[in-house]
Amino acid sequence: MRQSKLFTKTRREAPKDEVSQNAQLLIRAGYISKEMAGVYDLLPLGLRVYKKIENIIREEMNMLGGQEVLFSVLQDPEIWKATDRWDEKKVDVWLKTKLANDTELGLAFTHEEPITRMLANHVSSYRDLPKYIYHFQLKFRNELRAKSGVMRVREFVMKDLYSFTRTEQELNDFYTATGVAYENVFRRVGIGEMTYLTFASGGVFSKFSHEFQCISTAGEDTIYIDTEKRIAVNEEVLTDEVLKDLELDRGKLVEAKAIEIGNIFKLGTKYSSALGLTYKDETGKDSPVYMGSYGIGLVRLMGTIVEVLCDDKGIVWPETVAPYTVHLINLAQSDEKKNVFAEELYRDLVNAGVEVLYDDRDARAGEKFADSDLMGLPYRIIVGKETSADSIEVVKRADGKKASLSREQIIAGAFSKI
Amino acid sequence: MRQSKLFTKTRREAPKDEVSQNAQLLIRAGYISKEMAGVYDLLPLGLRVYKKIENIIREEMNMLGGQEVLFSVLQDPEIWKATDRWDEKKVDVWLKTKLANDTELGLAFTHEEPITRMLANHVSSYRDLPKYIYHFQLKFRNELRAKSGVMRVREFVMKDLYSFTRTEQELNDFYTATGVAYENVFRRVGIGEMTYLTFASGGVFSKFSHEFQCISTAGEDTIYIDTEKRIAVNEEVLTDEVLKDLELDRGKLVEAKAIEIGNIFKLGTKYSSALGLTYKDETGKDSPVYMGSYGIGLVRLMGTIVEVLCDDKGIVWPETVAPYTVHLINLAQSDEKKNVFAEELYRDLVNAGVEVLYDDRDARAGEKFADSDLMGLPYRIIVGKETSADSIEVVKRADGKKASLSREQIIAGAFSKI
Numbered sequence: 001m002r003q004s005k006l007f008t009k010t011r012r013e014a015p016k017d018e019v020s021q022n023a024q025l026l027i028r029a030g031y032i033s034k035e036m037a038g039v040y041d042l043l044p045l046g047l048r049v050y051k052k053i054e055n056i057i058r059e060e061m062n063m064l065g066g067q068e069v070l071f072s073v074l075q076d077p078e079i080w081k082a083t084d085r086w087d088e089k090k091v092d093v094w095l096k097t098k099l100a101n102d103t104e105l106g107l108a109f110t111h112e113e114p115i116t117r118m119l120a121n122h123v124s125s126y127r128d129l130p131k132y133i134y135h136f137q138l139k140f141r142n143e144l145r146a147k148s149g150v151m152r153v154r155e156f157v158m159k160d161l162y163s164f165t166r167t168e169q170e171l172n173d174f175y176t177a178t179g180v181a182y183e184n185v186f187r188r189v190g191i192g193e194m195t196y197l198t199f200a201s202g203g204v205f206s207k208f209s210h211e212f213q214c215i216s217t218a219g220e221d222t223i224y225i226d227t228e229k230r231i232a233v234n235e236e237v238l239t240d241e242v243l244k245d246l247e248l249d250r251g252k253l254v255e256a257k258a259i260e261i262g263n264i265f266k267l268g269t270k271y272s273s274a275l276g277l278t279y280k281d282e283t284g285k286d287s288p289v290y291m292g293s294y295g296i297g298l299v300r301l302m303g304t305i306v307e308v309l310c311d312d313k314g315i316v317w318p319e320t321v322a323p324y325t326v327h328l329i330n331l332a333q334s335d336e337k338k339n340v341f342a343e344e345l346y347r348d349l350v351n352a353g354v355e356v357l358y359d360d361r362d363a364r365a366g367e368k369f370a371d372s373d374l375m376g377l378p379y380r381i382i383v384g385k386e387t388s389a390d391s392i393e394v395v396k397r398a399d400g401k402k403a404s405l406s407r408e409q410i411i412a413g414a415f416s417k418i
Numbered sequence: 419m420r421q422s423k424l425f426t427k428t429r430r431e432a433p434k435d436e437v438s439q440n441a442q443l444l445i446r447a448g449y450i451s452k453e454m455a456g457v458y459d460l461l462p463l464g465l466r467v468y469k470k471i472e473n474i475i476r477e478e479m480n481m482l483g484g485q486e487v488l489f490s491v492l493q494d495p496e497i498w499k500a501t502d503r504w505d506e507k508k509v510d511v512w513l514k515t516k517l518a519n520d521t522e523l524g525l526a527f528t529h530e531e532p533i534t535r536m537l538a539n540h541v542s543s544y545r546d547l548p549k550y551i552y553h554f555q556l557k558f559r560n561e562l563r564a565k566s567g568v569m570r571v572r573e574f575v576m577k578d579l580y581s582f583t584r585t586e587q588e589l590n591d592f593y594t595a596t597g598v599a600y601e602n603v604f605r606r607v608g609i610g611e612m613t614y615l616t617f618a619s620g621g622v623f624s625k626f627s628h629e630f631q632c633i634s635t636a637g638e639d640t641i642y643i644d645t646e647k648r649i650a651v652n653e654e655v656l657t658d659e660v661l662k663d664l665e666l667d668r669g670k671l672v673e674a675k676a677i678e679i680g681n682i683f684k685l686g687t688k689y690s691s692a693l694g695l696t697y698k699d700e701t702g703k704d705s706p707v708y709m710g711s712y713g714i715g716l717v718r719l720m721g722t723i724v725e726v727l728c729d730d731k732g733i734v735w736p737e738t739v740a741p742y743t744v745h746l747i748n749l750a751q752s753d754e755k756k757n758v759f760a761e762e763l764y765r766d767l768v769n770a771g772v773e774v775l776y777d778d779r780d781a782r783a784g785e786k787f788a789d790s791d792l793m794g795l796p797y798r799i800i801v802g803k804e805t806s807a808d809s810i811e812v813v814k815r816a817d818g819k820k821a822s823l824s825r826e827q828i829i830a831g832a833f834s835k836i
Contacts (some may be wrong), residue, residue, distance in 0.1 A: 007485055007549040009540050033536045035490050036523075041536065044489040050488070067425055070460040072453050072467070073491070073556060073571050095515045097525060099572070100560050105454075106526075107515060118451045118459065122427050131425040138491060138556065142518050154517070155492050 001324065003359045006030075008043050010371045021218060022303035023149030024087075025315050029375045031323075038146025038154035040299070048323035050157075053298050054136055056188045056320065057159050060181040064174075066132045066161055071114050071136055075106035083274045093141040093398050095154070107140035112271045112293060119289075120277045123164070129279055129289065130170055134161035136298070148220065150303035151259060159295040166279065171290040175266055182212055182262050189301065190318025191308055195261065196232040198223050199246060205268030207245075208237070213258035218307045221260055224253035232258075254410050259304045267291040310399075315376030316398050319416065321383040324357040326415065327377040329364070331365045331384040342383035345392075348411050373397070379415045394418055419742065421777045424448075424460050428789045439636060440721035441567030443733050449741075456564025458717070463793070468575075468742035471716050472554055474606045474738065475577050478599040482592075484579055489532050491556055493524035493783035497531040501692045513557040513572070525558035530689045530711060532753035533580050536706075538695045547697055548588055554716070554757070565794045566638060568721035569677060579712040582690075584697065587706040593684055596712050600630055600680050607719065608736025609726055613679065614650040616641050617664060623686030625663075626655070631676035636725045637720045639678055642671035650676075677722045685709040726828065727816075733794030734816050737834065742775040744833065746794040749783050749802040760801035763810075766829050791815070797833045812836055 008030030015034055018024050023040070026032040033047035036128055042050055058068065074097075080086035086106070088094055108114075115133055123129060139158045146154055161178070165171045179197065187194045191214050198213040206340040213223050213232060223232040226248050233242060233253070269288035272278065278286045302321075309316045319325060328346055332338030344356045357377060359368050365384075372380055380395040387393070391408040394415045396402075403418035426448030433452055436442050441458070444450045449464035460468055476486065492515075498504035504524070506512050513525040526532075532768060533551055541547060557576045564572055579596065583589045597615065604613045609632050616631040631641050631650060643650040644666050651660060651671070661668055687706035690696065696704045720739075727734045746764055750756030764776045777786050783802075789800055796815060798813040805811070807825040812833045814820075821836035 005483075007540050007546070007551065011539070024510065033539070035492065035532060036494045039490045039492045039494075041490050041532070043536075044485045044487060047486055047488050066424075067462045068465055071467050072457045072459050074453065074457045074558070076454045092518075095517075095556075097513045097515045100510075100562050114453060114459070121429070121451070122425050122448075128425070133425065140492070140515075144518050155490055174784075182527065248587075286762055307633075324454075348484060 001357050003357055004361045006044060006357075008045065010374055016040065018149065018165065020147065020149030020151070021310065022151065022306045025306055025310055025374070026150065026303070027317055031315075032150065038143055038152070039064065039384045040150055041295065042299075044045045045323040046302070049302055049317070049321050050298055052321045052323075053189060053301055054159075057185055057296060057298070058136075060185050061132075061134050061159070061161055064132060064161075064177055064181050066134045069115075069135045071108070071111050071118075071135055071137055073108050075108050075114065077104060077106065078273060080106060080115050083113055083271055083382075085113070087115060093143070095140040095142050108137070109139050109141050110293070110295075111135070111137065111160055112162065112267070112291070113275065116275045116277050116291070119164060120275065123277065123279055123289070126166055126279050126281050130165040132161060132163050132174070134159060134294075142163050147270070148218065150299045151218070152220070153299070156300065157298045159296045159298065163292040163294070165290045165292075166281070168268075168285070168290055171266060171292055175264060175292050177211065178264055178292070182264065182294075182296070185296065186212060186261065189305060189321050191261075191305055194308055196223065196225055196230060197257070198232040198234050198258070199242070200263070201237050202266070203270075205269075205270065206266040209259060209263060209265040209341040211260045212262035214261050214304050214308060215256045216259050216304065217257050219257040219259040221258050222255060223258045224255055226252055227254060228252070251390055259300070259307070261301050261304050262294075262296045263359070264294045265292060267293055310376070313370075314374035317376045317378060319378045322355075322376070322378050324355040324377050326354055326356045327372045327375065327380045328358045329368050329372060329380060329382045330358070330360050331368065331382060332387065333360070333386055338383060338385060338387060341387065341389075345381070345383060345407065345410070352411050352413070354413065381410060381415060403412070419775050422776055422779045424462060424775075426463065426791055434622070436567065438565065438567030438569070439728065440724045443724055443728055443792070444568065444721070447733055450568065456561055456570070456599070458568055458571065460717075463741040464720070467720055467735070467739050468716055469717055470739045470741075471607060472577075474776065475603055475714060477718070478603050479550075479552050479577070479579055482550055482579075482595060482599050484552045487533075487551055487553045488556055489526070489529050489536075489553055491526050491558070493532065495522060496526065497535050497693060500522060501689055503531070511561070513558040513560050525559050526555070527559050528711070528713075529553070529555065529578055530580065530709070531693065534689045534693045534695050534709070537582060537615055538693065539693065541697055541707070544584055544697050544699050548581065548583040548590070548592065550579060550581050552577060563726065566636065567718045569636070570638070571717070574718065575716050577714045577716065581710040581712070583708045583710075584699070584705070586686075586708055587682060589710055593710050596682055596710070597628065600682065600712075600714070603714065604630060604632070604650070606677065607723060607739050609679075609723055610725055614643055614648060616650040616652050616676070617655060617660065618652040618681070619655050620684070621686075621688075623688065624684040627681060627683040629678045630680035630727060631673045632679050632722050634677050634722065634725045635675050637675040637677040639676050640673060641676045642673055644670055645672060646670070666827050677718070679719050679722050680712075680714045682712045683710060684690070685711055691739070701835060725834070731788075731793035735794045735796060737796045740773075740794070740796050742773040742795050743788050743797060744772055744774045745793065745798045745802045746774050746776045747786050747790060747798060748776070748778050749786065749800060750805065751778070751780065753803055754799060756803060756805060758794075759805065760808075763801060763825065763828070770829050770831070772831065797836075799828060799833060
């Protein structure tokens, strides 16, 4: 992509009402745009990051045997009344709307109810189970205070997966497998090291649920980490009894602020019983289906990556989620030969399958470098007046490491090994 | 995909309240699920069709120079008040919602206002234009009567593209190019032949807008077609004056019912003026930006393909949008050798990059054939007790044409040339 064609521009200042680092950087670098408190748009660079995160999650969900669907935002009150989650005194995050005929509908904040009801049309026998169903869909939440930038918002896409299994053992096995898939996701997007499987409050069915908490001073949660065992406990369940249960030593735990970037939850038969999702077992007996639910908020994950990896110059994207791998900076536009060299290098990199943002703008070197630091692409390749086919400067955004590579090395992808 | 693993099942009957052919077939074949009147979910097969349509549209939008974004559903009243489109007396399709602090927000039924406001942060000079911005995003409409299956719904994903140009001429040129791109889309999804560029009512800025109308008895619109010139006039603008303008002869026009599957509209400077989107021209003078808007509803397009290509046995997908290209039917599960032959054929087809739905279910031949007809995949490949490596039956869904091909021919893709 030619940066001169990209409609977004970087800006020196984020909106005055934006206090969070993640949204400030993403807005200044042209990844997102703010509609109002708690509502953001994805601009072209932001959408590219989003799609890379989505694809990583999709691959992991498909590996688990998940089948992708797309369920509606508008919600039928009937099914939510059946599970006692329609009343705003029970669920205070609802946003609701009204049809012309005065019928009140909900805007989904989660999707257990509709997916469970739908599945009752497709499941009858034990042979129809287990099934794992997921989608990437908007959720709406009536947050009182939308702060923390893209972390706590009123509208966001969540990947939510629901498991439907015959027995508690089948649920437990899938729950464990999903935990591993989640660890894969967080490792692949570059924040596996600082993310901990965290014991949190469960429900009627299960003593604990589990969160994936990423250490960050921007986090809203407080967790207590056993760094050797690589697990943590959310402060909401930190009791002597729990510590004994988990065989953790309070003296060894480290307190940290953290961002919840995923959670997995055993639901038991609560929703299937309320909504009539049963199956006939081998003996012909009707039994309710065991369910679990598993969520990841995509833009929150994007914001977390920004928070935990950025530096004082801007964003630092891991290669797996960067909107482009290479930021090719042309500083030689006034030198006809070198300008042609830059143009050809751009073309050859694109032809080699490299994702390149090409800064062909008519701008000063200082401005280009500052923008490049802010935007945070993994590798910067610079064509200036000193550049030759044997010597092209490459800079790694994450650590500032520099190397001089030949044109051939660059086209062969050697920039990613400096 | 093994059909035995797919969670959806076909059904004999659609819901009783579903009168439209498109939704009846899509529900019975397991492509969609009905939440309530005018609200549908996409199930795995439906989502695959949807994604293929989305990719075709995306390719055509990118060819036009479009840059993809993702704008929010929740809408800030301020910008809609600025264009006089907030009041429900002016725009009766609004669905609205309320935050905990009683602030009323809209659910987007279109996106001119937010995209225009955002762009004002990124455009200042004539050098920043033209720009073309699109997204695939949910729209909500407070339809009084949601009928016609997936054609007229309360929640749907639209591809909406907005053009921002310096002059009326630039707008006209892009408008024409978008018309061609739309024709490409409708041809590529298999309904180009029966789709007509149709003159419809314009607005203050332009005498006409244009619709793409696909001939169908399920259509809600009436159009008058000049089959030689391959253009049509919507009845809403059919006057002698218009016919004279367009040099059409009333006597030659053919009346038909049609489904509007796309529309393109010149907006002039209405929204840019109201929302302060201006640019400085070469002389330093501020001018408002010329805009156009261009929409395609994706699931309506899916429903139209079903309506116009289906037969009395079920859906007939064109290869470009089919969820899978091949329906491999195993009728030889009781014959161990032939069963292994079918399993190996499935594996080899998948390895050859063919998208295959493999009916490995324990079911009767009649049921498998009826389901296959209903689901409408382009090529059926049958492994039965008579099948050998030299002779495998292939049936084309669209016309029932049969051929006997060898295993090698099938793996080489010859089934698509019968």
